Amino acid sequence: MTFTRATLSVLLALAVCTPLCAQTTQPKPGTAAVEVQAQKAATEAQNGSLAPLASKSSLVSSHAPFEAGDCKICHQSADPKQPGPLTKQTPALCLDCHEEFDSVLKRSHTHPPARAACTTCHNPHNANFRKLLLQEPRVLCTTCHDKVGKASSSATVPHKALTTGAQCTNCHNPHGSDVEKLLLQLPFDLCVSCHKVDTMVDAKGKKLQNIKTWLDNNPDWHGPVAAKDCVGCHVPHGSDHFRLLKEDYPQEFYAPYDARTYALCFSCHQEQAFSTAQTNTLTSFRNGTKNLHFVHLQQPGRGRTCRACHEVHASKQEHHIRDGVPYGSGGWTLKLNYKKTETGGSCEKTCHQERSYANRDAPK
Numbered sequence: 001m002t003f004t005r006a007t008l009s010v011l012l013a014l015a016v017c018t019p020l021c022a023q024t025t026q027p028k029p030g031t032a033a034v035e036v037q038a039q040k041a042a043t044e045a046q047n048g049s050l051a052p053l054a055s056k057s058s059l060v061s062s063h064a065p066f067e068a069g070d071c072k073i074c075h076q077s078a079d080p081k082q083p084g085p086l087t088k089q090t091p092a093l094c095l096d097c098h099e100e101f102d103s104v105l106k107r108s109h110t111h112p113p114a115r116a117a118c119t120t121c122h123n124p125h126n127a128n129f130r131k132l133l134l135q136e137p138r139v140l141c142t143t144c145h146d147k148v149g150k151a152s153s154s155a156t157v158p159h160k161a162l163t164t165g166a167q168c169t170n171c172h173n174p175h176g177s178d179v180e181k182l183l184l185q186l187p188f189d190l191c192v193s194c195h196k197v198d199t200m201v202d203a204k205g206k207k208l209q210n211i212k213t214w215l216d217n218n219p220d221w222h223g224p225v226a227a228k229d230c231v232g233c234h235v236p237h238g239s240d241h242f243r244l245l246k247e248d249y250p251q252e253f254y255a256p257y258d259a260r261t262y263a264l265c266f267s268c269h270q271e272q273a274f275s276t277a278q279t280n281t282l283t284s285f286r287n288g289t290k291n292l293h294f295v296h297l298q299q300p301g302r303g304r305t306c307r308a309c310h311e312v313h314a315s316k317q318e319h320h321i322r323d324g325v326p327y328g329s330g331g332w333t334l335k336l337n338y339k340k341t342e343t344g345g346s347c348e349k350t351c352h353q354e355r356s357y358a359n360r361d362a363p364k
């Protein structure tokens with residue numbers, strides 16, 4: 001990184017360049033570029049000018065070359081009262097020192113405003129926010145991404161990942177990435193990089209499972225988890241469903257049966273398998289033709305939800321059957337004592353005395 005990047009030839013070439021000529025030299029013109037220009041104008045109008053901020057008291061960050069006091073590093077004149085036009089436009093100006101951005105902007109997914117002008121988000125001199133930002137990330141990002149902004153601010157189940165630390169940039173690279181949607185890592189790795197502690201609680205103070213430890217200790221991963229698709233079931237930006245789910249899923253242990261409240265499960269599993277009282281094809285959880293899914297889910301007054309018997313992320317037992325169910329807040333677990341048998345299965349000393357079911361021939 002060097003502070004004396006301006007060469008004479010560059011200065012000469014750009015001497016007659018007005019800010020407008022930047023647009024003709026920007027890469028990838030087209031509708032996106034036009035859109036970015038319009039959005040840039042809107043962001044700037046909202047954030048004010050890019051001049052150095054006068055009030056020192058609220059400053060959070062200051063740019064090393066600006067601190068050096070030599071305006072000529074970027075402007076055509078060294079006179080701080082009238083530094084004049086730039087020697088070149090951003091991003092080229094910035095890339096002279098921030099050489100690593102040359103490769104960032106060549107990644108397979110790049111952010112249009114970063115290709116267009118670094119000053120869409122950064123004040124080149126100093127700022128009231130960290131990293132020379134014109135605004136804190138979520139305000140900055142949602143000036144253009146208003147859909148994400150609206151969805152996340154109106155969500156009844158918000159996700160703290162958007163409001164702590166680097167906010168949107170906890171998960172997204174604002175410049176460019178080799179992962180789709182400008183993500184820092186694949187979604188699964190992102191989620192697990194935070195959900196690996198025992199101390200996390202939800203908005204009501206209820207302890208949240210350490211997902212990483214759980215997955216490490218339970219080898220039978222549910223299909224979409226095995227496909228590493230956390231966002232197959234969860235919305236990262238906030239949701240109107242319990243636990244940031246994409247669709248409805250009852251939040252209680254007991255709930256009266258209504259197919260709509262299981263929309264999440266039934267987006268992949270067949271609903272009839274649970275609402276048909278007698279069957280010899282739709283489910284293997286049946287005693288002869290008596291559908292035991294139906295029996296448990298539809299029990300009047302005390303319909304069990306799926307969590308009474310299944311783990312949703314991963315389990316030790318087959319069919320994602322749980323070992324036990326946490327009971328009360330004291331940390332006691334009611335064991336299910338599920339046993340798979342040759343012809344079906346059984347549960348004992350759980351919600352009831354031992355009961356078994358059979359629906360297939362024992363292997364010969």
Ligand code: HEC
Nearest residue numbers: 019049050051052065066069070071073074080083119124
């Ligand atoms: C790291 C490069 C850099 C340095 C060093 C720098 N500037 Fe700037 N300055 C810029 C950029 C980029 C802009 C935005 C110009 C644009 O996009 O129109 C700008 C804009 C300005 C503006 C506002 C112009 C406008 O039309 O809004 C003022 C005033 C200014 N600079 C003053 C200074 C002074 C004074 C110094 C030296 C103490 C200085 N700058 C040092 C990069 C720099």
Ligand code: HEC
Nearest residue numbers: 002003061064065073090093094097118122124130131132
């Ligand atoms: C003359 C060299 C030079 C130029 C030109 C330059 N920078 Fe920097 N920039 C630096 C240095 C040096 C640092 C401090 C690096 C560090 O701390 O690792 C820095 C740091 C930054 C930071 C991090 C600030 C922080 O608080 O951590 C941002 C953001 C940044 N520059 C953006 C820009 C943008 C945008 C442009 C173009 C308008 C630009 N830079 C042009 C030299 C330059």
Ligand code: HEC
Nearest residue numbers: 091094095098101113114117118120121131137166169174
């Ligand atoms: C869409 C907004 C946006 C644009 C456009 C943008 N940046 Fe940034 N930049 C950010 C945000 C947000 C951060 C802080 C990320 C974080 O906290 O991890 C950042 C951080 C940085 C940093 C500090 C990196 C570090 O690790 O500390 C540098 C340097 C930087 N940007 C340079 C640039 C340059 C050069 C350009 C133009 C090629 C540019 N930015 C365009 C939003 C933007």
Ligand code: HEC
Nearest residue numbers: 036039040043112113120137140141144168172174181182
């Ligand atoms: C000046 C407007 C503007 C700002 C500010 C802005 N973006 Fe973007 N962003 C765009 C445009 C334009 C696109 C490409 C069109 C699209 O996919 O929406 C884009 C694309 C994206 C994408 C990829 C979307 C996809 O479907 O592939 C993500 C993720 C993203 N931006 C996140 C951010 C984050 C995080 C910030 C704040 C650090 C931010 N943006 C700030 C204009 C902006």
Ligand code: HEC
Nearest residue numbers: 138141142145148161162167168170171172181187231236
């Ligand atoms: C917890 C990680 C995380 C945080 C924090 C986060 N995002 Fe995302 N974002 C994602 C993931 C994962 C996707 C891809 C979702 C998918 O493919 O279904 C995504 C997708 C996007 C997209 C593409 C369009 C869409 O909705 O799928 C945009 C734009 C976007 N995010 C903007 C933002 C903005 C703006 C913020 C801050 C207000 C933000 N994100 C915060 C993880 C995050």
Ligand code: HEC
Nearest residue numbers: 158159160161170190191194201202203230234236243244
């Ligand atoms: C930057 C850290 C971070 C990342 C990355 C992250 N989370 Fe979170 N998540 C949190 C924190 C902190 C909480 C607890 C506070 C809250 O949001 O209620 C949480 C809560 C949750 C909750 C429970 C919300 C509730 O109130 O019921 C779910 C579900 C969740 N995250 C899923 C995900 C998924 C899926 C991903 C990946 C797309 C992800 N998280 C990525 C930090 C993160």
Ligand code: HEC
Nearest residue numbers: 191192195207208209211224225229230233243249307312
């Ligand atoms: C098949 C859909 C599905 C997939 C895929 C999925 N989840 Fe979940 N997740 C759920 C459901 C349903 C709940 C609510 C479980 C309950 O309360 O019984 C939940 C709850 C959570 C919780 C809150 C746990 C608690 O203690 O209450 C977190 C955190 C979470 N999921 C993160 C993740 C992460 C990280 C991934 C990817 C590794 C992921 N989920 C993949 C459906 C899914």
Ligand code: HEC
Nearest residue numbers: 262265269282283284285296304305306308309319344345
């Ligand atoms: C009372 C305990 C219990 C409840 C409640 C329960 N299941 Fe099951 N489920 C089982 C058992 C036991 C099996 C294994 C049957 C076998 O193959 O022997 C099973 C099997 C399954 C299967 C494999 C296909 C099949 O039907 O044989 C799926 C899918 C399934 N359950 C989904 C669900 C969903 C979704 C819910 C909630 C709507 C739910 N289960 C509620 C105990 C239960």
Ligand code: HEC
Nearest residue numbers: 221222223224232233264265267268306310312318319320
């Ligand atoms: C995104 C699609 C998807 C969603 C949503 C989904 N599942 Fe699954 N589920 C699968 C796939 C694929 C399999 C087969 C692979 C496996 O055994 O995990 C499966 C298998 C199962 C099995 C084990 C079947 C067996 O006999 O081994 C159970 C139990 C189950 N899911 C329960 C649920 C519950 C409960 C929900 C709702 C909370 C749900 N699933 C939501 C895709 C999904």
